[in-house]
Amino acid sequence: MIFRLLLYIGVLGIGMLIGIYNMAHPKLDQALGKLQILTLIGLLFVMGIRLGADKMVVSSLSTIGFQAFMLAFGSIAFSVLFVFLGRQILKLDRRGRAK
Amino acid sequence: MTWIIMLSVIIGTLTGYLFFPSHWYDFTGLVIDIGLCLLLLFVGMDIGKQKNTLLEIKKIGLGILAVPLMIGLGSIFGALVFGHFVGLNYNESGAIGAGFGWYTLSAIMLVDYSSEISALAFLTNVIREVMAILMLPLIAKYIGHYEAVAPCGATAMDTTLPIIARYTTPKVAIVGFVSGVVLSSLVPLLVPIIINL
Numbered sequence: 001m002i003f004r005l006l007l008y009i010g011v012l013g014i015g016m017l018i019g020i021y022n023m024a025h026p027k028l029d030q031a032l033g034k035l036q037i038l039t040l041i042g043l044l045f046v047m048g049i050r051l052g053a054d055k056m057v058v059s060s061l062s063t064i065g066f067q068a069f070m071l072a073f074g075s076i077a078f079s080v081l082f083v084f085l086g087r088q089i090l091k092l093d094r095r096g097r098a099k
Numbered sequence: 100m101t102w103i104i105m106l107s108v109i110i111g112t113l114t115g116y117l118f119f120p121s122h123w124y125d126f127t128g129l130v131i132d133i134g135l136c137l138l139l140l141f142v143g144m145d146i147g148k149q150k151n152t153l154l155e156i157k158k159i160g161l162g163i164l165a166v167p168l169m170i171g172l173g174s175i176f177g178a179l180v181f182g183h184f185v186g187l188n189y190n191e192s193g194a195i196g197a198g199f200g201w202y203t204l205s206a207i208m209l210v211d212y213s214s215e216i217s218a219l220a221f222l223t224n225v226i227r228e229v230m231a232i233l234m235l236p237l238i239a240k241y242i243g244h245y246e247a248v249a250p251c252g253a254t255a256m257d258t259t260l261p262i263i264a265r266y267t268t269p270k271v272a273i274v275g276f277v278s279g280v281v282l283s284s285l286v287p288l289l290v291p292i293i294i295n296l
Binding site for chain 1: 111112117165184226246256257
Protein backbone atom coordinates (compact mmCIF):
# COMPACT_ATOMS: atom_id res chain seq x y z
CA MET A 1 0.00 0.00 0.00
CA ILE A 2 2.70 2.47 1.05
CA PHE A 3 4.92 1.43 -1.87
CA ARG A 4 2.05 1.80 -4.31
CA LEU A 5 1.10 5.21 -2.93
CA LEU A 6 4.70 6.43 -3.21
CA LEU A 7 4.94 5.02 -6.75
CA TYR A 8 1.76 6.80 -7.89
CA ILE A 9 2.70 10.09 -6.24
CA GLY A 10 6.22 9.76 -7.69
CA VAL A 11 5.07 9.11 -11.25
CA LEU A 12 2.43 11.84 -11.08
CA GLY A 13 5.03 14.23 -9.63
CA ILE A 14 7.57 13.44 -12.38
CA GLY A 15 4.85 14.08 -14.98
CA MET A 16 3.97 17.40 -13.35
CA LEU A 17 7.63 18.49 -13.32
CA ILE A 18 7.94 17.57 -17.01
CA GLY A 19 4.80 19.62 -17.68
CA ILE A 20 5.81 22.62 -15.56
CA TYR A 21 9.29 22.91 -17.10
CA ASN A 22 8.18 22.02 -20.66
CA MET A 23 10.69 19.19 -20.84
CA ALA A 24 8.64 16.98 -23.17
CA HIS A 25 9.24 16.86 -26.92
CA PRO A 26 6.64 19.13 -28.63
CA LYS A 27 5.35 16.15 -30.64
CA LEU A 28 4.77 14.19 -27.44
CA ASP A 29 3.06 17.22 -25.91
CA GLN A 30 0.69 17.43 -28.86
CA ALA A 31 -0.09 13.72 -28.78
CA LEU A 32 -0.75 13.73 -25.02
CA GLY A 33 -4.54 13.66 -25.35
CA LYS A 34 -4.52 10.80 -27.87
CA LEU A 35 -1.95 8.84 -25.84
CA GLN A 36 -4.15 9.19 -22.74
CA ILE A 37 -7.19 7.84 -24.55
CA LEU A 38 -5.29 4.90 -26.06
CA THR A 39 -3.67 3.91 -22.76
CA LEU A 40 -7.02 4.30 -21.02
CA ILE A 41 -8.80 2.02 -23.50
CA GLY A 42 -6.05 -0.60 -23.15
CA LEU A 43 -6.18 -0.36 -19.35
CA LEU A 44 -9.97 -0.70 -19.19
CA PHE A 45 -9.84 -3.66 -21.58
CA VAL A 46 -7.30 -5.48 -19.40
CA MET A 47 -9.29 -4.60 -16.26
CA GLY A 48 -12.33 -6.13 -17.96
CA ILE A 49 -10.33 -9.27 -18.78
CA ARG A 50 -9.39 -9.61 -15.11
CA LEU A 51 -13.01 -9.30 -14.02
CA GLY A 52 -14.28 -11.76 -16.62
CA ALA A 53 -11.51 -14.28 -15.89
CA ASP A 54 -12.05 -14.03 -12.11
CA LYS A 55 -13.99 -17.12 -11.06
CA MET A 56 -14.94 -15.53 -7.74
CA VAL A 57 -16.57 -12.51 -9.38
CA VAL A 58 -18.40 -14.53 -12.03
CA SER A 59 -19.66 -17.30 -9.73
CA SER A 60 -20.81 -14.88 -7.03
CA LEU A 61 -22.64 -12.65 -9.52
CA SER A 62 -25.73 -14.87 -9.68
CA THR A 63 -26.08 -15.38 -5.92
CA ILE A 64 -25.09 -12.07 -4.30
CA GLY A 65 -25.08 -9.92 -7.44
CA PHE A 66 -28.29 -8.11 -6.60
CA GLN A 67 -27.23 -7.27 -3.03
CA ALA A 68 -23.84 -6.10 -4.28
CA PHE A 69 -25.41 -3.96 -6.97
CA MET A 70 -27.78 -2.33 -4.45
CA LEU A 71 -24.96 -1.58 -1.99
CA ALA A 72 -22.74 -0.16 -4.74
CA PHE A 73 -25.58 1.93 -6.10
CA GLY A 74 -26.49 3.22 -2.61
CA SER A 75 -22.89 4.21 -1.87
CA ILE A 76 -22.54 5.98 -5.20
CA ALA A 77 -25.91 7.76 -5.04
CA PHE A 78 -25.42 9.11 -1.53
CA SER A 79 -21.77 10.07 -2.01
CA VAL A 80 -22.77 12.07 -5.11
CA LEU A 81 -25.66 13.63 -3.16
CA PHE A 82 -23.45 14.54 -0.16
CA VAL A 83 -20.80 16.14 -2.38
CA PHE A 84 -23.57 18.00 -4.22
CA LEU A 85 -24.92 19.35 -0.91
CA GLY A 86 -21.40 20.27 0.20
CA ARG A 87 -20.87 22.16 -3.05
CA GLN A 88 -24.11 24.10 -2.48
CA ILE A 89 -23.03 25.01 1.08
CA LEU A 90 -19.60 26.19 -0.14
CA LYS A 91 -21.29 28.03 -3.04
CA LEU A 92 -19.22 26.47 -5.82
CA ASP A 93 -20.42 26.18 -9.41
CA ARG A 94 -20.62 22.93 -11.40
CA ARG A 95 -16.96 23.08 -12.34
CA GLY A 96 -15.96 23.70 -8.71
CA ARG A 97 -15.23 27.42 -8.99
CA ALA A 98 -16.48 30.00 -6.47
CA LYS A 99 -19.73 31.55 -7.69
CA MET B 100 -16.06 8.69 -25.67
CA THR B 101 -18.41 7.34 -22.99
CA TRP B 102 -19.27 4.55 -25.42
CA ILE B 103 -15.63 3.73 -26.00
CA ILE B 104 -15.14 3.43 -22.24
CA MET B 105 -18.19 1.18 -21.86
CA LEU B 106 -17.20 -0.99 -24.85
CA SER B 107 -13.60 -1.42 -23.61
CA VAL B 108 -14.83 -2.73 -20.25
CA ILE B 109 -17.57 -4.93 -21.74
CA ILE B 110 -15.42 -6.44 -24.52
CA GLY B 111 -12.61 -6.97 -22.01
CA THR B 112 -14.94 -8.74 -19.58
CA LEU B 113 -16.35 -11.01 -22.30
CA THR B 114 -12.83 -11.79 -23.56
CA GLY B 115 -11.75 -12.65 -20.02
CA TYR B 116 -14.80 -14.82 -19.43
CA LEU B 117 -14.85 -16.66 -22.76
CA PHE B 118 -11.30 -16.96 -24.08
CA PHE B 119 -8.73 -15.95 -21.50
CA PRO B 120 -6.27 -18.67 -20.37
CA SER B 121 -6.22 -18.55 -16.57
CA HIS B 122 -2.43 -18.91 -16.28
CA TRP B 123 -2.08 -15.48 -17.88
CA TYR B 124 -3.99 -13.90 -15.02
CA ASP B 125 -0.94 -12.77 -13.02
CA PHE B 126 0.54 -11.23 -16.15
CA THR B 127 -2.47 -8.88 -16.48
CA GLY B 128 -1.59 -7.39 -13.06
CA LEU B 129 1.81 -6.36 -14.41
CA VAL B 130 0.24 -4.91 -17.59
CA ILE B 131 -2.18 -2.87 -15.45
CA ASP B 132 0.63 -1.56 -13.21
CA ILE B 133 2.69 -0.45 -16.23
CA GLY B 134 -0.33 1.04 -18.03
CA LEU B 135 -1.40 2.87 -14.90
CA CYS B 136 2.04 4.39 -14.37
CA LEU B 137 2.12 5.53 -18.00
CA LEU B 138 -1.30 7.12 -17.67
CA LEU B 139 -0.44 8.80 -14.38
CA LEU B 140 2.68 10.22 -16.05
CA PHE B 141 0.58 11.63 -18.92
CA VAL B 142 -2.02 13.01 -16.48
CA GLY B 143 0.79 14.61 -14.44
CA MET B 144 2.22 16.23 -17.58
CA ASP B 145 -1.21 17.61 -18.42
CA ILE B 146 -1.66 19.02 -14.92
CA GLY B 147 1.87 20.49 -14.93
CA LYS B 148 1.22 22.35 -18.17
CA GLN B 149 -1.67 24.25 -16.53
CA LYS B 150 0.44 26.38 -14.23
CA ASN B 151 -2.53 28.10 -12.56
CA THR B 152 -3.86 24.79 -11.29
CA LEU B 153 -1.25 24.37 -8.59
CA LEU B 154 -1.82 27.92 -7.37
CA GLU B 155 -5.57 27.28 -7.22
CA ILE B 156 -5.00 24.11 -5.19
CA LYS B 157 -2.87 26.09 -2.74
CA LYS B 158 -5.74 28.54 -2.35
CA ILE B 159 -8.20 25.77 -1.44
CA GLY B 160 -5.87 24.58 1.34
CA LEU B 161 -7.35 22.21 3.90
CA GLY B 162 -10.81 22.75 2.41
CA ILE B 163 -9.74 20.05 -0.06
CA LEU B 164 -10.53 17.52 2.70
CA ALA B 165 -14.24 18.41 2.48
CA VAL B 166 -14.47 16.30 -0.69
CA PRO B 167 -13.28 12.95 0.77
CA LEU B 168 -15.25 13.70 3.96
CA MET B 169 -18.53 14.01 2.06
CA ILE B 170 -17.70 11.02 -0.18
CA GLY B 171 -16.86 8.88 2.86
CA LEU B 172 -20.00 9.83 4.79
CA GLY B 173 -22.20 9.39 1.70
CA SER B 174 -20.70 5.99 0.84
CA ILE B 175 -21.30 4.57 4.32
CA PHE B 176 -24.74 6.15 4.71
CA GLY B 177 -25.88 4.98 1.24
CA ALA B 178 -24.70 1.43 1.96
CA LEU B 179 -26.60 1.49 5.30
CA VAL B 180 -29.85 2.61 3.66
CA PHE B 181 -29.68 0.23 0.68
CA GLY B 182 -28.24 -2.58 2.83
CA HIS B 183 -31.34 -2.35 5.03
CA PHE B 184 -33.55 -3.07 1.99
CA VAL B 185 -31.61 -6.22 1.04
CA GLY B 186 -31.67 -7.59 4.59
CA LEU B 187 -28.15 -6.89 5.85
CA ASN B 188 -27.15 -5.91 9.40
CA TYR B 189 -26.03 -2.30 9.80
CA ASN B 190 -22.47 -3.21 10.78
CA GLU B 191 -22.17 -5.40 7.67
CA SER B 192 -23.50 -2.94 5.12
CA GLY B 193 -21.62 -0.06 6.78
CA ALA B 194 -18.31 -1.93 6.65
CA ILE B 195 -18.86 -2.88 3.00
CA GLY B 196 -19.67 0.76 2.18
CA ALA B 197 -16.47 1.81 3.95
CA GLY B 198 -14.51 -0.22 1.39
CA PHE B 199 -14.89 2.89 -0.83
CA GLY B 200 -14.32 0.82 -3.98
CA TRP B 201 -11.08 -0.81 -2.81
CA TYR B 202 -12.31 -4.36 -3.33
CA THR B 203 -9.21 -6.39 -2.54
CA LEU B 204 -8.50 -4.81 0.84
CA SER B 205 -12.10 -4.57 2.07
CA ALA B 206 -12.69 -8.23 1.17
CA ILE B 207 -9.50 -9.37 2.90
CA MET B 208 -10.35 -7.44 6.07
CA LEU B 209 -13.78 -9.06 6.30
CA VAL B 210 -12.72 -12.70 5.73
CA ASP B 211 -12.38 -13.35 9.48
CA TYR B 212 -15.87 -11.99 10.15
CA SER B 213 -17.59 -14.12 7.50
CA SER B 214 -16.61 -15.40 4.09
CA GLU B 215 -20.06 -14.49 2.72
CA ILE B 216 -19.74 -10.85 3.78
CA SER B 217 -16.18 -10.84 2.45
CA ALA B 218 -17.38 -12.03 -0.98
CA LEU B 219 -20.16 -9.46 -0.89
CA ALA B 220 -17.66 -6.70 -0.04
CA PHE B 221 -15.48 -7.81 -2.92
CA LEU B 222 -18.29 -7.88 -5.47
CA THR B 223 -19.91 -4.65 -4.21
CA ASN B 224 -16.68 -2.74 -4.54
CA VAL B 225 -15.88 -4.27 -7.94
CA ILE B 226 -19.32 -3.16 -9.14
CA ARG B 227 -18.73 0.26 -7.58
CA GLU B 228 -15.52 0.70 -9.57
CA VAL B 229 -17.12 -0.39 -12.85
CA MET B 230 -20.17 1.81 -12.24
CA ALA B 231 -17.88 4.72 -11.38
CA ILE B 232 -16.03 4.33 -14.70
CA LEU B 233 -19.30 4.19 -16.64
CA MET B 234 -21.14 6.97 -14.77
CA LEU B 235 -18.29 9.45 -14.32
CA PRO B 236 -18.58 11.14 -17.73
CA LEU B 237 -22.33 11.58 -17.30
CA ILE B 238 -22.10 12.90 -13.73
CA ALA B 239 -19.34 15.35 -14.76
CA LYS B 240 -21.50 16.62 -17.59
CA TYR B 241 -24.91 16.82 -15.95
CA ILE B 242 -24.34 17.20 -12.17
CA GLY B 243 -20.88 18.58 -11.45
CA HIS B 244 -17.14 17.96 -11.46
CA TYR B 245 -16.63 17.26 -7.76
CA GLU B 246 -19.67 14.98 -7.79
CA ALA B 247 -17.97 12.99 -10.58
CA VAL B 248 -15.15 12.19 -8.14
CA ALA B 249 -17.63 10.74 -5.59
CA PRO B 250 -18.39 7.33 -7.21
CA CYS B 251 -14.64 6.63 -7.54
CA GLY B 252 -13.99 6.65 -3.78
CA ALA B 253 -10.56 5.24 -3.01
CA THR B 254 -9.90 4.41 -6.67
CA ALA B 255 -9.67 8.13 -7.54
CA MET B 256 -5.93 7.92 -6.75
CA ASP B 257 -5.24 5.24 -9.36
CA THR B 258 -7.60 3.43 -11.74
CA THR B 259 -10.25 6.12 -12.13
CA LEU B 260 -7.92 9.16 -11.92
CA PRO B 261 -7.23 9.20 -15.68
CA ILE B 262 -10.97 9.28 -16.35
CA ILE B 263 -11.48 12.11 -13.85
CA ALA B 264 -8.68 14.03 -15.58
CA ARG B 265 -10.26 13.39 -18.97
CA TYR B 266 -13.77 14.60 -18.07
CA THR B 267 -13.11 17.38 -15.55
CA THR B 268 -10.36 19.97 -15.08
CA PRO B 269 -6.75 19.46 -13.89
CA LYS B 270 -7.74 21.11 -10.61
CA VAL B 271 -10.51 18.60 -9.97
CA ALA B 272 -8.11 15.78 -10.96
CA ILE B 273 -5.72 16.84 -8.17
CA VAL B 274 -8.58 17.18 -5.68
CA GLY B 275 -9.69 13.70 -6.83
CA PHE B 276 -6.23 12.25 -6.30
CA VAL B 277 -5.97 13.73 -2.79
CA SER B 278 -9.48 12.48 -2.03
CA GLY B 279 -8.52 8.99 -3.24
CA VAL B 280 -5.42 8.96 -1.03
CA VAL B 281 -7.39 10.09 2.05
CA LEU B 282 -10.18 7.54 1.47
CA SER B 283 -7.67 4.74 0.77
CA SER B 284 -5.95 5.38 4.09
CA LEU B 285 -9.31 5.33 5.88
CA VAL B 286 -10.34 1.88 4.52
CA PRO B 287 -8.04 -0.17 6.82
CA LEU B 288 -9.21 1.91 9.81
CA LEU B 289 -12.95 2.11 9.20
CA VAL B 290 -13.76 -1.40 7.92
CA PRO B 291 -12.65 -3.23 11.13
CA ILE B 292 -14.15 -0.53 13.39
CA ILE B 293 -17.58 -0.58 11.73
CA ILE B 294 -17.86 -4.38 11.42
CA ASN B 295 -17.23 -4.68 15.18
CA LEU B 296 -19.94 -2.17 16.16
